[in-house]
Amino acid sequence: MKKFLESKLFRSLSVFLFLNSAIPPVISSSALAAWVLNTNGVLELRTKSNTKLKAYFQKANQLYGDRFWVDFPGELKNPRKIKGNGPIKEIRLGKPNHGKTRLVIEFNEKTYLNPLTWRMVGIDQNRWRIKLFTPRYSFKKIGEGVVEKKTRNIKTNQNLSYYRKVDHDYLQLPNVKQNKFSVVIDPGHGGSDPGAIGIGGIKETDVVLEVSKIVKKLLSEQGVKVVLTRKNEIDLDLPLRVSFANKTDADIFVSIHANASRGKRRDINGLETFYYRGGRGRLLAKKIQKQILRVSPGSPDRGVKQGRYYVIKNTSMPAVLVEIGFLTGRLDARRLEKTAHRKRLAYAIAKGILEYLSKVG
């Protein structure tokens, strides 16, 4: 009987709170309720339930050191700064604009960070966790409020764990001379030719087109002219791709593909990059391969190889063909179906290209 009463209470409480939160004031108060950065480098947050968060990272510039920040809905009452220690220079709570709250963690110079691996994990409806640095730095914990406080009205579901990737648009890509370089990006296949078909019917043409478009966006933002051989699902045979590229007078040609293994073996995963002519082609392939591996932890390095593919053999500029993973492989396919991973790969390819251009150009 007691159990029954308790569950009744439970339910009525949650209904009350739900109704209450359904009528927000004109400017709601900050959704950030408490936060703590622990000695082991883990930042924990408590928010209002089911809050939508956005997390960002930006490399150091002249004004600031490396910064990580989280934006919350609702306006902060008292903007404030908290002095850091160890790897942390300062923590700031502010309102970047009306009705928002921003928690900024600024790191000291020389702190080693690997934001590509950062994941904001929702551990229940109102708590979040992200590991920002390793315990090799001595650090005294900083925080405000109580993060572990249980909200009795919400049934905690331990299986409910949703990941949120830190937005990498803010990571710094290498700078190159503005408007000096042009690049042809060739999304493989298209139209009636879907390319490889992977686990769950995932199509190479879709994956490589999205990745290529993001590469174009990233490079364009760095002042590099980019042309795509195709922008949508059209049939485009290989000689047309090559003649198109050769007419553009571009500095490099990058064809983007995803792999399939014979017999669709799920245990075969990995990344590889091909070039046809040595020297510059090989250098470009190496730069790209290195970066795509960094965003694909656990997936094998199948290496930088010479390949006789038509599009890299017949183009007149340094040319590479990148295979960004196996659509038939268990590990790679699970990643390649996600836009977040496609973005990471696009970022990596753009970075490899920019590193090449800044070296050779």
Ligand SMILES: [Zn+2]
């Ligand atoms: Zn292909």
